[in-house]
Amino acid sequence: xxxxxxxxxxxxxxxxxxxxxxxxxxxxxxxxxxxxxxxxxxxxxxxxxxxxxxxxxxxxxxxxxxxxxxxxxxxxxxxxxxxxxxxxxxxxxxxxxxxxxxxxxxxxxxxxxxxxxxxxxxxxxxxxxxxxxxxxxxxxxxxxxxxxxxxxxxxxxxxxxxxxxxxxxxxxxxxxxxxxxxxxxxxxxxxxxxxxxxxxxxxxxxxxxxxxxxxxxxxxxxxxxxxxxxxxxxxxxxxxxxxxxxxxxxxxxxxxxxxxxxxxxxxxxxxxxxxxxxxxxxxxxxxxxxxxxxxxxxxxxxxxxxxxxxxxxxxxxxxxxxxxxxxxxxxxxxxxxxxxxxxxxxxxxxxxxxxxxxxxxxx
Numbered sequence: 001x002x003x004x005x006x007x008x009x010x011x012x013x014x015x016x017x018x019x020x021x022x023x024x025x026x027x028x029x030x031x032x033x034x035x036x037x038x039x040x041x042x043x044x045x046x047x048x049x050x051x052x053x054x055x056x057x058x059x060x061x062x063x064x065x066x067x068x069x070x071x072x073x074x075x076x077x078x079x080x081x082x083x084x085x086x087x088x089x090x091x092x093x094x095x096x097x098x099x100x101x102x103x104x105x106x107x108x109x110x111x112x113x114x115x116x117x118x119x120x121x122x123x124x125x126x127x128x129x130x131x132x133x134x135x136x137x138x139x140x141x142x143x144x145x146x147x148x149x150x151x152x153x154x155x156x157x158x159x160x161x162x163x164x165x166x167x168x169x170x171x172x173x174x175x176x177x178x179x180x181x182x183x184x185x186x187x188x189x190x191x192x193x194x195x196x197x198x199x200x201x202x203x204x205x206x207x208x209x210x211x212x213x214x215x216x217x218x219x220x221x222x223x224x225x226x227x228x229x230x231x232x233x234x235x236x237x238x239x240x241x242x243x244x245x246x247x248x249x250x251x252x253x254x255x256x257x258x259x260x261x262x263x264x265x266x267x268x269x270x271x272x273x274x275x276x277x278x279x280x281x282x283x284x285x286x287x288x289x290x291x292x293x294x295x296x297x298x299x300x301x302x303x304x305x306x307x308x309x310x311x312x313x314x315x316x317x318x319x320x321x322x323x324x325x326x327x328x329x330x331x332x333x334x335x336x337x338x339x340x341x342x343x344x345x346x347x348x349x350x351x352x353x354x355x356x357x358x359x360x361x362x363x
Contacts, residue, residue, distance in 0.1 A: 025083045026054035027311040029302050032074055032089030032099070033113070033295060035061045036243065039284045040295035043276070046283045047300070053307040056083070057299060068098035075099035079106040085306060086111065086316050088298040092240070093117035093134075093162035100127045109305075109317045113298035114239070114263070114291050117162040126313075128320050130298050130337065131239075132345035134163070137261060138170015140347045141211060141236055144259070145171075146178035148349075149234050151209035153181045155201055157222050158213035160187045167213035167238045183207050188214065194221040198229070206230055212237040219258065220250020227254035236349075239263060242289055245355040255352040262350045264290035264334040265359050276333045287356065290334070297332035304330055 031041050041059045048055050058081065060074060071090055078087055079102060086109040090096045096115040103110040104124030111128045112120055118133040145151040154175055158164040172182055183205035186197055210226055210233060212219045219241040226233045236259045241247055251258050266277050266287045276296065280288040288296075301323075302316060309319030323329050324338025331337075335346045350357040 026056045027085040027306050028056045028058060028081055028083040029299060029306075030058045030060065030078045030081055030084055030087045030089075031295070031299060032060045032078060032087060032091070032095075034091040036292065037061070037091065037295050039280070039288070040292045040299065043280050043283050044296055044299040044303070046279060048303055051303070051307065055303050055306055060089075066095060068094060071095040071098040072102060075102035079103065079108055084108060085311060085313050086302045088113060088295065088302060090115070093120070093166065096120060097123060097162055100124055103127065108313050109302070109320060111298045111302055111320070113294040115163070116239070117166050119162065119166075126317060128339045130294060131263065132347070134166035135170040135173065136345045137238060137347060138167050138172070139174040140345070141167075141238065141261060142171050142174025142178060142180070144349055145209045145211065145236055146175065146180050149209050149236070151180055151207070153183050153205065153207045154209050154211055155184045155186065155205070155207040156182060156211045156213060157186045157188050157218060159189055159215065159218060163238075163240055164213045171211050171213065188218050188222070190217040192218075192221075194225055198222065198225040202229060208234070210235045212241065214238070215240045216243050216247040216250050219247065219260075220252070220254075223251050223254040223258050227257050233257060234259065237261070239290070242291065242357065244289065244357070248352055248355045251352060258352055259360065260350050260352070260357060262290040262348055262357060263346060264293045265348060265350065265357070267359060272331060272333050289357075293333045297334050297337060301330045301332065301337050
């Protein structure tokens with residue numbers, strides 16, 4: 001990748017030597033995320049239009065579950081974008097981890113909005129994870145299962161990727177501390193024969209609570225089957241399950257038994273959240289989910305770095321590193337933003353009500 005970037009630089013030098021004028025262009029923030037991220041980009045563009053500092057935001061739509069080689073190719077395409085100063089993405093832990101070496105080699109800051117893999121902490125000095133890691137989310141889920149849901153036994157269904165495995169391990173660690181038995185660990189994916197795997201797991205024991213470290217397809221299939229077999233069963237899913245209306249469609253009439261972790265909810269009473277919800281409704285329509293608020297925060301913290309720190313990748317990186325140290329945390333919709341160890345996690349538990357999610361944990 002450096003060869004490509006150096007080649008582009010060489011062409012620029014030749015053009016200047018020949019007397020060609022090169023039009024000045026605004027710094028570019030590239031967003032690589034699932035299709036839903038387009039809404040966060042549109043809202044950020046609307047907000048940035050009022051700034052005196054010109055900033056361009058581009059969008060490259062990914063597909064949840066894209067293989068690692070596709071994510072690497074996406075990153076290789078993005079790093080040669082003229083004027084690029086930072087990337088927001090990718091949309092999941094596997095994609096973010098696969099792309100991280102490309103951005104680190106090119107010296108481009110990568111702000112990862114929603115991926116939770118703890119491995120991102122060691123992906124390189126140019127990679128910044130905004131979301132709390134999977135061990136923290138797993139502890140939150142474990143505490144919820146052992147506390148409000150009073151579970152004495154749990155079965156965990158997980159997708160066998162960086163997100164699912166990391167979240168499974170975080171849940172297991174906290175359940176062990178809370179003396180809650182894990183009856184079974186079941187690897188699933190969208191192509192699994194869910195009736196067979198659920199039936200086989202129930203033969204090993206009927207849990208009080210099921211945890212799904214997966215996405216909306218796995219959560220919906222497990223919840224429906226478990227609800228049919230064990231009417232009072234409660235299902236707790238990680239943040240990766242929240243995509244609406246898809247989650248509601250997959251869960252169906254099992255919705256009353258399903259609890260889902262979110263980073264943020266549109267009912268948050270603070271002024272930044274209220275302004276974001278109002279802007280989202282005006283620009284997009286409807287109500288934003290936590291993933292979109294996180295993606296918006298990632299874009300805007302990079303924009304702040306450009307405005308206050310400088311419009312080149314190294315300056316953006318220095319600004320991001322300084323948050324919570326030389327500078328106060330950046331005020332984000334989802335809470336104060338810094339990339340320092342020990343920053344507070346902002347999780348909440350939600351339930352489905354039709355095609356909406358609503359808060360069930362205390363404010």
